[in-house]
Amino acid sequence: xxxxxxLSVGIDVGTTTxxxxxxxxxxxxxxxxTVVPAIKIAARETVYRGNIFFxxxxxxxxxxxxxxxxxxxxxxxxxxxxxxxxxxxxxxxxGESAHKRNAEKVAQLLARFAGDFVVAAAGxxxxxxxxARGAGADELxxxxxxxxxxxxxxxxxxxxxYSGGELRESGCFDIGGRLIRVDPAGQIEYIAPKIARLCKWxxxxxxxxxxxxxxxxxxxxxxxxxxxMGLGLRExxxxxxxxxxxxxxIAPPPPGACVTFSGGVADVIYRPPGGxxxxxxxxxxxxxxxEIRKSRIPQAFRPESPRETIRATVVxxxxxxxxxxxxxxAYSREQLPLRNLPAVNWxxxxxxxxxxxxxxxxxxIIQDMKNPSYQDIQLLAAELCAWHGGRAAEGVPLVAxxxxxxxxxxxxxxxxxxxxxxxxxxxxxVAADSGDYIDIGLPAGDGSALPVVVKTLIxx
Amino acid sequence: MTExxxxxxxxxxxxxxxxxxxxxxxxxxxxxxxxLQAATSARLGVWRAGTRYATQSMLRFRADxxxxxxxxxxxxxxxxxxxxxxxxxxxxxxxxxVYLRRPDLGRRLSGETxxxxxxxxxxxxxxxxxxxxxxxxxxxxxxxxxxxxxxxQGLALAGIETGPIPxxxxxxxxVMDDLAPLVRAEAVCLLxxxxxxxxxxxxxxxxxxxxxxxxxxxxxxxxxxxxxAGGLPPVEAxxxxxxxxTRILEQKLSGVALEL
Numbered sequence: 233x234x235x236x237x238x239l240s241v242g243i244d245v246g247t248t249t250x251x252x253x254x255x256x257x258x259x260x261x262x263x264x265x266t267v268v269p270a271i272k273i274a275a276r277e278t279v280y281r282g283n284i285f286f287x288x289x290x291x292x293x294x295x296x297x298x299x300x301x302x303x304x305x306x307x308x309x310x311x312x313x314x315x316x317x318x319x320x321x322x323x324x325x326x327g328e329s330a331h332k333r334n335a336e337k338v339a340q341l342l343a344r345f346a347g348d349f350v351v352a353a354a355g356x357x358x359x360x361x362x363x364a365r366g367a368g369a370d371e372l373x374x375x376x377x378x379x380x381x382x383x384x385x386x387x388x389x390x391x392x393x394y395s396g397g398e399l400r401e402s403g404c405f406d407i408g409g410r411l412i413r414v415d416p417a418g419q420i421e422y423i424a425p426k427i428a429r430l431c432k433w434x435x436x437x438x439x440x441x442x443x444x445x446x447x448x449x450x451x452x453x454x455x456x457x458x459x460x461m462g463l464g465l466r467e468x469x470x471x472x473x474x475x476x477x478x479x480x481x482i483a484p485p486p487p488g489a490c491v492t493f494s495g496g497v498a499d500v501i502y503r504p505p506g507g508x509x510x511x512x513x514x515x516x517x518x519x520x521x522x523e524i525r526k527s528r529i530p531q532a533f534r535p536e537s538p539r540e541t542i543r544a545t546v547v548x549x550x551x552x553x554x555x556x557x558x559x560x561x562a563y564s565r566e567q568l569p570l571r572n573l574p575a576v577n578w579x580x581x582x583x584x585x586x587x588x589x590x591x592x593x594x595x596x597i598i599q600d601m602k603n604p605s606y607q608d609i610q611l612l613a614a615e616l617c618a619w620h621g622g623r624a625a626e627g628v629p630l631v632a633x634x635x636x637x638x639x640x641x642x643x644x645x646x647x648x649x650x651x652x653x654x655x656x657x658x659x660x661x662v663a664a665d666s667g668d669y670i671d672i673g674l675p676a677g678d679g680s681a682l683p684v685v686v687k688t689l690i691x692x
Numbered sequence: 693m694t695e696x697x698x699x700x701x702x703x704x705x706x707x708x709x710x711x712x713x714x715x716x717x718x719x720x721x722x723x724x725x726x727x728l729q730a731a732t733s734a735r736l737g738v739w740r741a742g743t744r745y746a747t748q749s750m751l752r753f754r755a756d757x758x759x760x761x762x763x764x765x766x767x768x769x770x771x772x773x774x775x776x777x778x779x780x781x782x783x784x785x786x787x788x789x790v791y792l793r794r795p796d797l798g799r800r801l802s803g804e805t806x807x808x809x810x811x812x813x814x815x816x817x818x819x820x821x822x823x824x825x826x827x828x829x830x831x832x833x834x835x836x837x838x839x840x841x842x843x844x845q846g847l848a849l850a851g852i853e854t855g856p857i858p859x860x861x862x863x864x865x866x867v868m869d870d871l872a873p874l875v876r877a878e879a880v881c882l883l884x885x886x887x888x889x890x891x892x893x894x895x896x897x898x899x900x901x902x903x904x905x906x907x908x909x910x911x912x913x914x915x916x917x918x919x920x921a922g923g924l925p926p927v928e929a930x931x932x933x934x935x936x937x938t939r940i941l942e943q944k945l946s947g948v949a950l951e952l
Contacts, residue, residue: 266915267915267916267932267936267950267952268916268924268932374727377721377727396727560928560931560932562931602925603921603925603926604927605838605927606837606838606841606842606926606930609927636925637924637925637928638927638928640928640932641842641925641927641928643931644842644845644846644849647849648845648848678952
């Protein structure tokens with residue numbers, strides 16, 4: 233295989249900041265000289281570490297779309313790249329920005345501008361995973377057993393727990409440094425509604441237009457306590473469930489797990505800010521960081537240095553969002569790229585609306601077939617063909633995504649059964665499940681493998 | 693030793709994988725140790741008695757060694773060959789002793805076998821599939837059927853039909869150079885058992901060549917190796933071999949010169 237690489241871009245439009253990160257994924261055939269290729273990402277080189285911009289807002293409810301596009305265009309020029317050069321990557325709208333009225337529009341516009349193969353994504357679960365990968369918690373857990381990352385941003389705190397390199401749990405809290413905004417004189421400009429309620433319950437006298445350093449510190453402490461509750465270090469209060477972003481509670485990390493902190497607030501957690509104006513960023517991020525540093529979290533777990541702090545999410549989106557499929561696969565090239573395929577677990581096909589309208593392809597997820605026999609493959613191929621043929625409209629490809637190394641054999645069997653009645657994409661060594669969305673890019677590694685982005689959720 | 697209860701079997705020491713064997717008593721971090729163990733096929737966590745291996749670990753080592761020896765010394769059962777419909781033949785090795793000492797004889801078909809194959813195999817076939825025991829009969833029993841069925845399906849999709857399949861006892865890879873000219877096969881794929889190790893005794897290889905003959909160098913052969921449940925799964929191997937074979941026929945060459 234000749235030297236090959238993919239130019240990958242990450243764009244993160246967060247509550248507080250907008251950032252971009254450009255990297256080059258170096259592909260390598262790990263099998264050496266044999267005729268069974270094994271394309272892997274051998275290295276990730278940084279091409280451009282973007283500047284950190286405040287996210288431009290049109291109003292409390294809308295992102296300033298033009299200004300965001302202006303930032304990205306200027307950063308592309310600074311990086312010396314253009315949309316046409318970009319092979320893969322992800323635009324992610326995170327934290328409070330994801331709730332703005334035009335969030336989806338912004339993401340899709342940016343994705344189009346950023347490059348044909350850059351995907352638009354959102355959702356607290358995906359954000360948690362990308363931030364943890366950017367911070368390096370996944371790799372840390374390979375050496376150290378269990379590790380979790382807490383990415384504390386302006387609007388949300390994202391949690392992702394890894395064990396032995398595998399994702400175990402993710403979740404998100406509505407806790408962030410910019411949920412209270414303060415002017416240079418220390419006067420409160422804005423209090424997010426949930427935080428206002430939290431203060432009321434906790435008896436903290438906080439009101440817009442007033443300056444009260446002691447009350448602000450108490451509010452920051454109350455926010456840190458919510459995180460302690462989530463991590464199993466404090467009894468959950470009545471207010472706690474309000475702060476679960478998607479209403480789902482998390483399983484806490486095992487005792488003694490390693491912890492990395494990332495996000496804009498992280499630097500203060502590792503090092504005391506050392507004086508200066510605590511409101512210099514116009515919010516209580518510095519106070520929140522200090523309160524987390526003083527909380528039970530660094531005592532109960534083992535703090536480790538993250539690979540990235542404020543850039544963790546954008547680095548995750550830019551350098552760690554794309555995976556490479558197995559290298560013995562089957563596909564109809566003219567069907568690629570495919571975007572936003574809803575994933576449906578084959579074992580649970582009866583419960584899902586597989587092919588809701590028949591026109592949109594879905595990614596059929598096939599799991600738990602380690603070492604299938606020839607007969608197993610034939611049976612599965614026949615069932616898949618019958619299912620697909622009976623439901624999908626003409627020309628809609630059958631997309632099968634296998635967990636185990638079997639896609640070339642399955643693809644061949646499907647072709648034998650279907651006699652080319654429909655286009656086929658059959659790939660393997662990709663972990664995905666019902667509820668995920670999958671993007672499949674143009675072939676890489678001399679055509680042996682396909683770049684894949686598995687997204688945990690897109691806009692509802 | 694525990695007292696033997698009549699009618700109860702003692703545990704089979706060779707069951708499971710050696711790498712799943714963990715004998716460290718009271719480990720400080722069992723999970724961490726198991727992670728290290730999972731990263732290698734070396735024997736970690738076998739524990740000791742004084743300066744020697746623990747009895748169970750020693751027995752396990754000897755059981756795996758015996759498994760490797762058995763794979764070499766056991767014949768592929770006649771009923772397996774019959775069930776697969778293979779044409780049973782042999783090289784010029786009279787017995788296994790000769791086979792192990794005389795690689796040259798393992799590369800030539802016996803006179804009787806030449807006669808049988810000349811009469812029963814398809815002549816001028818585009819692809820001749822063949823199977824040989826090589827150094828692991830266990831590898832053939834475990835993998836050959838799934839590979840062949842998948843490979844035949846893949847070749848059929850490319851419009852290539854295959855004929856009867858010879859099974860060659862006491863077989864070395866080079867026997868394909870003797871076999872192919874006999875029936876003027878354009879390309880040959882020989883499935884053969886690999887030399888067993890302590891990690892796996894069931895690994896199989898597929899050696900492929902375009903118009904093999906005794907004058908060709910080793911570099912003329914293309915190989916897909918490490919075919920077994922823990923390596924390249926047999927069905928994936930079959931589909932990959934089918935693709936490689938079609939490339940060999942297209943390019944009319946094989947080995948290092950082949951482009952995939």
